[in-house]
Amino acid sequence: MCRLSTRSRNHVTVSGRAGGPVVMLAHGFGCDQHMWRLVVPLLERDFTVVLFDHVGAGHSDPSAWSPERHSTLDGYTEDVLEICRELALGPVTFVGHSVSAMMGVLAAAREPQAFTGLVLLAPSPCFVDDPATGYRGGFSAEDIDELLESLDANYLGWSGAMAPVIMGNPERPELGEELTNSFCRADPDIARVFARVTFLSDNREDLAEVGVPTLVAQCSADAIAPPEVGAFVRTRIPGSRLVTLKATGHCPQLAAPEETAAAITDFVRAGR
Amino acid sequence: MSASGDSESVDQPRPQHPGDDHATFSALLEDSAEDLYEHAPCGYLSTLLDGTIAKINTTLLDWLGYDHGDLVGRRTFSDLLTVGGRLYHETHFGPLLRMQGEVSGIALELKALDGTRLPVLVTSTVKTGGDGRPLLIRTTVFDARDRRAYETELLRARKEAELEREELKRLNATLQQTLLPPTLVNVPGLDVAAHYHVASTDMVGGDFYDLFPLSAGTWGLFLGDVCGKGAAAAAVTSLARYTLRAAAVYDPDPAAVLGNLNTVLHHEYNGHDPRFCTVVFGLLTPEGDRGGFRITLASGGHPPALLLRADGSADHVHTPGGQLMGVLSDAHIATATVHLAAGDTLLLHTDGLTEAHPDGTRGGGRYGDEALLDFVRALAPTTASDTVAAIRDLLDTFGTGVDDDTAVLAINVPRPTSEEQP
Numbered sequence: 071m072c073r074l075s076t077r078s079r080n081h082v083t084v085s086g087r088a089g090g091p092v093v094m095l096a097h098g099f100g101c102d103q104h105m106w107r108l109v110v111p112l113l114e115r116d117f118t119v120v121l122f123d124h125v126g127a128g129h130s131d132p133s134a135w136s137p138e139r140h141s142t143l144d145g146y147t148e149d150v151l152e153i154c155r156e157l158a159l160g161p162v163t164f165v166g167h168s169v170s171a172m173m174g175v176l177a178a179a180r181e182p183q184a185f186t187g188l189v190l191l192a193p194s195p196c197f198v199d200d201p202a203t204g205y206r207g208g209f210s211a212e213d214i215d216e217l218l219e220s221l222d223a224n225y226l227g228w229s230g231a232m233a234p235v236i237m238g239n240p241e242r243p244e245l246g247e248e249l250t251n252s253f254c255r256a257d258p259d260i261a262r263v264f265a266r267v268t269f270l271s272d273n274r275e276d277l278a279e280v281g282v283p284t285l286v287a288q289c290s291a292d293a294i295a296p297p298e299v300g301a302f303v304r305t306r307i308p309g310s311r312l313v314t315l316k317a318t319g320h321c322p323q324l325a326a327p328e329e330t331a332a333a334i335t336d337f338v339r340a341g342r
Numbered sequence: 343m344s345a346s347g348d349s350e351s352v353d354q355p356r357p358q359h360p361g362d363d364h365a366t367f368s369a370l371l372e373d374s375a376e377d378l379y380e381h382a383p384c385g386y387l388s389t390l391l392d393g394t395i396a397k398i399n400t401t402l403l404d405w406l407g408y409d410h411g412d413l414v415g416r417r418t419f420s421d422l423l424t425v426g427g428r429l430y431h432e433t434h435f436g437p438l439l440r441m442q443g444e445v446s447g448i449a450l451e452l453k454a455l456d457g458t459r460l461p462v463l464v465t466s467t468v469k470t471g472g473d474g475r476p477l478l479i480r481t482t483v484f485d486a487r488d489r490r491a492y493e494t495e496l497l498r499a500r501k502e503a504e505l506e507r508e509e510l511k512r513l514n515a516t517l518q519q520t521l522l523p524p525t526l527v528n529v530p531g532l533d534v535a536a537h538y539h540v541a542s543t544d545m546v547g548g549d550f551y552d553l554f555p556l557s558a559g560t561w562g563l564f565l566g567d568v569c570g571k572g573a574a575a576a577a578v579t580s581l582a583r584y585t586l587r588a589a590a591v592y593d594p595d596p597a598a599v600l601g602n603l604n605t606v607l608h609h610e611y612n613g614h615d616p617r618f619c620t621v622v623f624g625l626l627t628p629e630g631d632r633g634g635f636r637i638t639l640a641s642g643g644h645p646p647a648l649l650l651r652a653d654g655s656a657d658h659v660h661t662p663g664g665q666l667m668g669v670l671s672d673a674h675i676a677t678a679t680v681h682l683a684a685g686d687t688l689l690l691h692t693d694g695l696t697e698a699h700p701d702g703t704r705g706g707g708r709y710g711d712e713a714l715l716d717f718v719r720a721l722a723p724t725t726a727s728d729t730v731a732a733i734r735d736l737l738d739t740f741g742t743g744v745d746d747d748t749a750v751l752a753i754n755v756p757r758p759t760s761e762e763q764p
Contacts, residue, residue, distance in 0.1 A: 100433030104441055168433075209425065216426025222497055223449035223490070224430065254434045269429070291392070293420055294432050318392040320432040324440040325391070 076156045080122040080149060081129040084157065086114035091186070091338050092159045094120040096150065098168030098192075099268040101254040102128025105167065108327035113334060120162065122153055124170075126260035135260055143169070143271050147176040154184045163338050165189040167323065168294070169268040172276070175307075179279035187283040187341050189334055192320050193303050194295040196272040205274065208296050214269045221261055277306035284310035285337045287330070291318040385462070385483030391476055393418035402483055407455035419481065424451045424459060435466075439479065443468045449486065449493075461490035507544075514546040521550050521579050529553070529561055531628060532635065533756050535730040539737050539748040541694065547747030548575035548619070549692045550583055554590075559628055562590040562599075565751045566621030566644065566667075567692040578617045581610065582667075586623060596623045596640030600667065600675045604642065607668030618668035620644040622661070622690055626753075634683040634755045641676050642667040645693050648715065650722035650729065652685025652757070658715065659688070685723050687754040694748030695733065698740045706743070726754035 076082065081103070086093075093113055097105045103121040113119050123130040125140060139145035150173055154162060163186050166174035171193030178185045197207045198214070256264070284307050288300030297314070304312035313333055317326035379386055385402030389395050395413045403410060406422065413422075420428045427450045438445045446465040454460055466481040518540065526534045536551055548568030556562050564586050568578045582603060589602035600623055611617035620643040627636045639647060641661035650656045664676035682688060696714055699706045721732055729752040737744055 098433070101437045101441075105437060107441070209429075213425040213429070216424055217429040218426070220424075220426045220430035220450070223493065224434070254438050293428050319436060321437050321440070324437055 076149070076153045079125060079131045079134040080153055081131075082120065082122045082153055082157070084118065084120050084159075085110070086117050086119040088118060090117045092120060092162040093117045093334065093338060094122075094150075094154070094162045094164050096122070096164065096166045096170035096173060097124065097127065098166075098170050099264055104128070105321065106323055109323045109331040109334070112327065112331035116335065117338065118159060120153070120157065120159070124264070125149060126264055127256055132257060132260070135257075137263065140260075141263055141267060143173055143176060143267060143273065146170075146267070147173045147180065150174075150177050151181055151184065154181075161186045163187045163189065163334075163341070165191060165334055166193070167191045168193070168320065169271075172271065172273045175273060175276050175280055178282050178284075179276055182281050185282045187285070187337060188280065189285045189287060189337055190303060191287050191322065191330070192289055192292055192295045192300075193286060194299045195274045195277055195303060195306075197269045197294070198272070200272075205302070206296070206298060208294070208299065209269065211270070214265070217269065218262055218265055221258065221265060274302075274306065277303060278308065280307045280310070283337075283341050285333065286310055286312045287315055287322070287333050288312070289315050289317045289319060289322050289325075292320050294320040384485075385481075387419065387481040387483060389419050389479045389481065391479065393420055393479075395419060396478060405454065405460055405483075405485070406452060412455075419479075422452050424453055427451050435464075439466055439468060443470075443476075449490065452483070461486045463489070511543045514543060515540075517546045517576055521546075521576065521583060523552050523554075526553050527555065529626070529753075531755065532561075532626070533726040533754040534752070535726040536749070536751045537730045537734050539694065539734070539744060541744050541747050542571075545571040546573065546576045547571055548579050549694065549747045549749035550579050551690070551749050551751045552583060552587065553751070553753075554587060556590055556594050556625070560594060561626040562587070562594060562623070563626065563690075563751065563753070564621055564623040565690040565692065565749055566619050567694075567749070568619040569617065571747075574615075574617070578607070578611070578619060581606065582619055582621065586621070590623070590625075594625050596625050596638050597675045597677050599623050600640045600642045600673075604667045604670075604673045604675075608671050611668060612671075616669065618666045620693075621667055622647060624688075624690075629681065632681075634681060634686070636679060636681055637688065638677060638679040640664070641678075642673060645691065645696060645711065648689040648691075648718050649680060649682075650687040650689065650718050650724060652683060652723045654722050656715065656719040656722040658711070682753070682755045684755050685757045687722070687724055687726055687729055687752055689718060689729055689733075689750065689752045691733070691750045692746075692748055694744060694746035695737070695750065697746060698737070698748070699743035699745070700740055701743060709740070724754075725756070726752040729754070 095106045097103050102123045106121060110119055124146060126132065126135045161184055164174040171190035172195060174188045174190060178188055194207060197209045198211055199206050286300055286304045288295060288297060300312060304310050315322050315326060315329050317329055319325050322330045380400040382399060382401055385405060386399040387395065387402060388397040395417055398413055420431050423431055435445055435448050444467040448464045450462055450464050452460045452462055463484045463486045464481060466479050468476045469478050469480055471477050522538055526536055534553060540547060548571055551565040553561065553563040566582060568575045585603050585606045586599060589599045607618060622639055622641045622644040624637050624639045629636050639659060639661060641664035643664050643666040646658040646660050648656060649659050659678050659680055661676035661678050663674055665673040667673060696709050696711050698709045700709050721729060730750055733750050737748060
């Protein structure tokens with residue numbers, strides 16, 4: 071069987087200023103690359119912008135999803151590194167939202183030469199509290215089970231008949247777009263595993279391995295990644311900088327696209 | 343909404359004077375906008391873009407047990423959710439609302455003041471100002487207790503069905519295994535390989551093969567295909583397997599073996615549920631001084647075997663006129679005898695291979711006997727294991743185009759190793 075191109079596997083799109091610094095935007099758990107659609111126009115003026123869907127999300131190729139590879143953040147991290155290698159655009163500034171921030175951490179620790187810098191947007195290295203060390207991620211393991219119940223309750227509308235329409239037409243994305251809520255639709259079995267990967271991973275020890283310039287951008291009021299978690303990330307990544315955006319909620323790229331784009335732009339420019 | 347009542351139908355006598363309509367219906371419907379909002383049969387909620395509750399109706403306050411002052415300006419919508427619901431809200435609901443301007447029919451649970459949980463269905467729309475900028479979020483909340491109980495039951499039933507399906511697959515796989523030899527026996531002077539390709543794990547297939555010792559240094563082998571799939575076909579497969587092995591011990595002549603099989607199947611299934619199979623049976627005899635083996639094949643309606651010669655040629659071993667086993671009381675059985683010299687390979691297969699659709703779709707043409715002959719001509723001369731490996735790769739390229747189980751069995755007389763050659 072021939073090896074799948076990462077471009078179609080992850081529905082990679084490249085836009086913006088050719089030859090400009092490369093900014094790679096990685097969406098988190100829940101939706102797909104559309105999460106970035108308000109900041110992309112603001113970044114395209116100056117940068118080459120790379121967007122992609124994680125395997126199992128958006129218009130990625132669902133057949134590329136593997137229960138072994140995609141049951142840990144390492145598998146997703148390897149996907150990111152493969153995209154970088156295949157695009158061969160040189161070192162990129164990786165902007166990772168939520169769980170993807172930790173993929174950036176792992177990827178930069180593994181192949182620092184592939185990255186000019188990291189922007190960790192609303193990051194959390196560990197969502198679950200760890201009483202032994204006094205770390206507060208904000209959630210208990212039972213809370214994560216409750217999330218899985220919520221996922222189940224909302225996937226009742228998912229039907230096997232719809233799956234090929236949504237997932238199986240990477241060459242005709244408009245078919246998926248017309249369906250309500252398609253930005254956040256995923257195969258329920260894949261979504262369950264991704265939810266576990268997202269909320270049960272513990273990457274606190276990996277933060278110290280980051281050796282590239284890093285900006286930690288957290289929101290003012292974030293129910294998922296509270297301020298002390300951002301501060302924790304900032305203290306553990308050597309030389310990193312912390313900004314607190316005025317934006318509230320967990321998705322500043324939607325709530326405050328201008329502010330988010332400005333933070334990314336300033337960071338990339340400062341690094342040149 | 344119009345308050346004129348023109349189109350409303352209320353089960354009350356119409357007033358005598360048309361001019362009284364408005365007042366009468368207003369009184370009956372008590373439909374001041376304020377009252378309609380506060381005591382609607384669903385919860386109403388307006389929040390700022392950051393989720394802060396700006397307005398909430400009495401219905402929802404009553405459901406939750408809060409007072410107006412507890413929530414308005416003080417709490418956000420996601421504060422009312424369970425923690426899991428909040429995670430779902432932040433990762434799915436919120437982003438969708440921002441991207442689409444509306445989200446409908448999302449299942450969430452609200453936490454009441456007393457700690458009880460209220461399953462609800464939530465629909466939200468973003469209200470925008472004249473300049474298109476979002477101003478606030480309007481949300482309706484429907485009590486979904488009964489519906490959720492029903493859905494929970496459905497989910498439970500689905501999970502159960504999935505578990506049972508897994509169990510069925512395991513059973514099928516186990517049953518399939520019992521119909522095949524666990525490993526092929528080692529025949530001195532012969533290289534043997536086999537492969538069984540399962541087209542669907544939902545149903546046990548009907549293909550079978552075996553290779554086993556008979557008296558006086560001879561060996562029996564067979565490969566067959568029972569018509570149909572599932573438990574009934576598996577029963578026939580089992581019967582055919584054991585009949586063939588027992589019949590071969592009684593009289594190893596291949597035509598006699600198949601004659602006995604035909605009789606057994608015909609007696610067993612000649613009622614209203616006819617069951618039949620195609621099969622090829624071979625008797626292998628070492629050729630002593632000459633080297634290699636003599637094999638006599640008997641075929642009951644089975645696709646012809648393929649002989650891949652040491653000189654690189656390949657052809658069918660035709661057994662014309664052999665009839666399906668189990669249909670007629672006295673089926674015609676065709677035989678052929680060939681000599682397998684060093685470097686020769688004999689390939690038996692079921693028609694799952696030649697009936698496959700190479701382009702992967704059922705609409706396309708089938709692979710066919712001639713294509714298979716061309717394929718093995720390119721392989722010859724070869725070995726048993728290389729032949730079977732090549733067929734496996736071929737089946738892989740067909741993908742979902744293989745809609746029936748496929749069994750292949752190859753035997754090869756190895757060439758003498760180089761040290762033995764003069």
